[in-house]
Amino acid sequence: MKSLNFVLRTAGLASGMALLSIPVAAAEADAFPAFDTNYITFSAGGADIDGSKAAYQARTRNAKTGAAGIEDMRFDYDLKDKTTLSVNGRALAGQEDYLLSFKLTKEEVGSVEVGYKTFRTFYDGAGGFFPIGNVWMPLFSRPLYVDRGQLFVQGTIVMPKAPVISFKYTHSTRDGRKDSTIWGDTNLTGIPILAGPGAVNPIAASRKLLPTYVDLDETNDAWEVSVRHKVGNTSLVVSVGGNSIENRNVREMQQNIGELAPFPAPVFTAPTVNNERAGSPRRTTMTQRHEEDGYHASATFETAMNDKVTLFGGLQYHTADVEIGLSRNFRATIASATGVREYAGGFVNTGATARAPYHVVAQGDLEFDVLTGNFGARFTPSPNLAIETALRGERWEDSGRNLADYSSQGVTLATGAVTSYAAQGQHGVNNVEKPWTPTLDVRYTGIKNVALYASWEYRTAKQNEHVRYEGLNGQTKRTELDLIGKNIEETHSNAKVGFSWAINPALNLRAELFTKDHENDFAGYDDVVGRDYALNYDIYGTKLTAVVKPTNAVSLTSRYVLQRGKSAIFHSGLTTNGVINGTVDGNDSTRHNFSEGVTWNVSKAVYVQANGSVVFDQIQTMYPWISGNAKRNLRNSDNNYVTADAAVGFSIDRNTSGLIQGTYYRANNYDASYAAVGMPLGASAQETTVSVGVRRKLTEKTVLSAKLGYVDSKNATRGGYADFRGPLAYVSVQHAF
Amino acid sequence: MTFRPRLNKNTLVFGGVAAWGLLLISCVAVNRTMLAxxxxxxxxxxxxxxxxxxxxxxxxxxxxxxxxxxxxxxxxxxxxxxxxxxxxxxxxxxxxxxxxxxxxxxxxxxxxxxxxxxxxxxxxxxxxxxxxxxxxxxxxxxxxxxxxxxxxxxxxxxTQNESCTECHTAQKGPFIFKHNAMKEGCTSCHNPHGSVNQKMLNAPDSNLCLQCHATGSSPGQLFAGGRDHAGNPVNGSCWAAGCHEGIHGSNVSHALRY
Structure with missing residues (x-):
């Protein structure tokens, strides 16, 4: 019955489409006014959302409160002496999306522009959903958003027959809180805990579900002055600049919140099902500071030797000093014989092998110097053949040190005695890397209506990295050898070949084959002499595109992208019990992306646009060849999805247009059964939006737009706790002066 | 009583008919050029x-x-x-x-x-x-x-990563303890154009890391690097709290912990 309904509806739609295809006699176009300047657009929009407003904000980037204000404005004033002042602006309160810029342009002199812009991105602060116990723990009720702002001053001096001077200063900020996927542990999963006699901590119920967030406080001041000039057949560009980065980001991580391992520990007879809360609640506040002052200078040239040969090249030097600092403020709540208390770096002291989660404070500095150069030639031996070859070389050097103070408190539960541990570790790095990259590009158009092209680059790098590590192993400082070296060799070959063929005005075909063959070899891996780790991965695939225009009114674009990836990993020198040295398959991934786009100008008064993508994406790593519990706990990673959107634009009368739009998204990679043995779960969701809009010319200088819509989003990965639905409304008035 | 509009079959059918009706009217009534x-x-x-x-x-x-x-x-x-x-x-x-x-x-x-x-x-x-x-x-x-x-x-x-680190300066480094995947590019783990997974990750789970870190293992074991991680996918991703949180690089932890 369902299929019959589908057929009837499809037939109805087809009849409608056929009717629409009947050609209509053309008349004079009566286009809507398109305002270039001296206009302002006021708008307001909002939604009445039922469900998770946080998820609505994160998904649609719209504020749950709605937004109103100036959506767009531009004014140009002609001042005297061939000078123009342009003012651009936007001010959407609620959305916190603002822009104001002033640009002064004087003919044959140049321009200068000053402005500020900012926009807000929302996050929903969600952690993981655990389907077995229907567990959803939204720990943070505070709003999560980041405002990205930039103050900018830029200009260009363009005097006749003089060097072109450009300058730019930006002060960029990222400020606010955003969520993170570094989720914390919980035992409150609803899974019965099988505990042995005397066991306190659960062994199977813990899942990392608890949401975390990062408080961002980042600024980046950057400036650059460049001079561009042409002398004879040579174009020269010289630039100097610098930047100053100040980041102080705070990450809030929580583990086992709402739990407390009881003391004295309950005694069970195995096997005993225990649903008692059994963790040590832990809160970690991690602050990272990064203050960087850097400078760079570069010079490039391009010289046309003759009609057939052009040489080009350049040099760039970049240096920076970085101050680093961090603190990991770690506090655990533990029940012992002396009661329930909070301890800095606290852990249950079960003896010398106890692994302490340390409280850390560290401070240090880094510096890096990068010298990069390139040189190449562009040949055009015939009008149909272009060859470009170049060589890039780089010397990267960075070094740094960091002094860390570790401390922790081990609690002996039976007595409540606290043993304080403290150690100091000096970390350091000296790293030098020298990559060389030759490249070759060829383009040939000697065949009528065909463009053939190929490109290749081959990067080889030798890197010597020495690190010093004095971290902690158990309760005491690890006696790490100083400055153990790691010799790294890279060989990266990237190539592609393709063509574009305009078979006739109605059909254009494009095809491209691409491949990447990368090998990275790490001798001395993990700071152990004689240990070797080599990663060899190959990526290859194709992009096929067809543009079909069966009539002047219809254009269809089809694209298929296939990407396959495989990696082989070699280890030697590993001595841990159970490890097998040799080569294994690390990765076997496949992605098929089918996309289709249709544009149909049905008549002079109607157009239809529709686009869709269907993607099959799977990443497979160790699952095929491991066994036992290891295999039980791992799955291939599926990342499949479907997206589609469609729009129908049409004229209603001489002064009114309509627009009907719809979008669709579906992913179905969620496997609830996997929750019993693994986390996190794949993404599954289904979303639909529809909207109907009108645009009406009220006068020659005033245009009114309005849109009504509806959104429906269901998110299975979050157990329905992030679902939302509701009507949307938007109205705007644009007026020109 | 709350009005709760739903996208059901009737809504789509009647809405669709109304929309096509509007289009038909527009076809015969107006000749103003509309281009996609x-x-x-x-x-x-x-x-x-x-x-x-x-x-x-x-x-x-x-x-x-x-x-x-x-x-x-x-x-x-x-x-x-x-x-x-x-x-x-x-x-x-x-x-x-x-x-x-x-x-x-x-x-x-x-x-x-x-x-x-x-x-x-x-x-x-x-x-x-x-x-x-x-x-x-x-x-x-x-x-x-x-x-x-x-x-x-x-x-x-x-360099290719500069496109990303121009804004994402906190991930730029350099770090004392580097994650060499950063040299292969941010796109080793992220798809900057979009992903079904949070943070634009190419995979939501441990497979993201195992692509490069798998090691030959005895039956029942899952070695990544020099350690058996067979029990870890039960709990969560490799970069979850208490594990390798400093995945872009760390200044205090050799194992890329914060």
């Missing part, structure tokens, strides 16, 4: 030479660009590489360069999506840069006019 974006109504091709008269600083280098490789000459106007993305330019030339007579992909990604259909789908995913909503543009990471469209590749003086 990003086209310019009434404009014709003029060829690259017309563009070079004012935009030589762009057209001078266009032959080195990725897009120039697929551009073909058309009719009497020669190469139309510029207009393939910016729309037919005759009205723009006639008007002396006004903004409303030309397509600016820097303001809207529609022009890019005409060919890069797969990217349109990716930008519509729940985890993507804000290109579809207009707060970012394709040209912030890609240079369509000169050299490789993916900035920092080939023999460029810059």
């Amino acid at each position: 974006p990003p086209y310019i109504a009434g404009a014709n091709l003029v060829g690259n030479k017309g563009c070079a008269e004012c935009h030589s600083e762009v057209t001078d280098h266009f032959s080195s660009s990725t897009h120039a490789k697929v551009a073909l000459a058309e009719g009497n106007v020669g190469s139309t590489g510029c207009e393939a993305c910016h729309g037919a330019g005759s009205l723009h030339v006639k008007a002396g360069g006004t903004r409303s007579t030309i397509v600016n992909p820097g303001k809207s990604p529609e022009a890019c999506f005409q060919c890069h259909l797969d990217k349109r789908g990716q930008f519509n995913l729940p985890n993507a840069h804000a290109v579809a909503t207009g707060q970012m543009s394709c040209s912030e990471c890609h240079d369509p006019h000169r050299g490789n469209a993916i900035k920092g590749t080939g023999a460029s003086l810059h």
